[in-house]
Each structure stands twice: as structure tokens, then as C-alpha cells.
Amino acid sequence: MKKSAGEKVERGGVGGVRSGAMSISTTDIIYYCYYYYYYYYYYYYYYYYYYYYYYYYYYYYYYYYYYYYYYYYYYYYYYYYYYYYYYYYYYYYYYYYYYYYYYYYYY
Secondary structure (H helix, E strand, O other): OOOOOOOOOOOOOOOOEEEOOEEEOHHHHHHHHHHHHHHHHHHHHHHHHHHHHHHHHHHHHHHHHHHHHHHHHHHHHHHHHHHHHHHHHHHHHHHHHHHHHHHHHHO
16 A cells, blocks of 8 residues: 555564565564575585585496406406416417327337
8 A cells, every 4th residue: 555755564473673665574484584594405405415416426337347347357368267277278278289299100
């Protein structure tokens, strides 16, 4: 409701501070306090939620990355190890085989 010049607007209820066309009551202050409290509460809540979410996401990502990395590393390591092992084994086997074969054959 519009008031004439110089007339105060009675708003704000008990404990309100009235000054001309604008007044702030204790209820308004409490309302805004709770509003900003819950605003920043949920803001930091979701901030830390996504922070830890991505933290654990990258943690397990790198964990399984290095896990499979070392897994395949040792896998191929032992694979080639036994591969060359049996390779040289059969190599010397046939080497000595033919060696003794020709030895007894010619002598």
C-alpha cells in the first residue's frame, strides 16, 4: 500500500526496524540466516561429495591401471623368459644330439 510523503510504512512486526518505506524484522533476519546457512551447507556438501567422488574414481582408476600394467608386464616377462629358456634348451639339446651323432658316426 502506497503511503504519502513522510508517512512511515508499518512493516516488520515485533522487533522490526522501521525506516520509511523499508523495514527489516527479526523474522526476516532469522530467515536469511537460515537461508544462507543451508545454502552454503549444501554447497559445500555437494562440493566435497563430488571432490571425494572424483578422488576415489581416479584413485581406483590408477590402481587398476597399474595393477593390470604390472600384471601384463610380469606376464610377458615370464612368457618370454620361459620361451627363451625352452628355446635354448632345445637348441642345446639338438646341438649335443647331432654332435654325438656325428661323433659316433664318423669315429
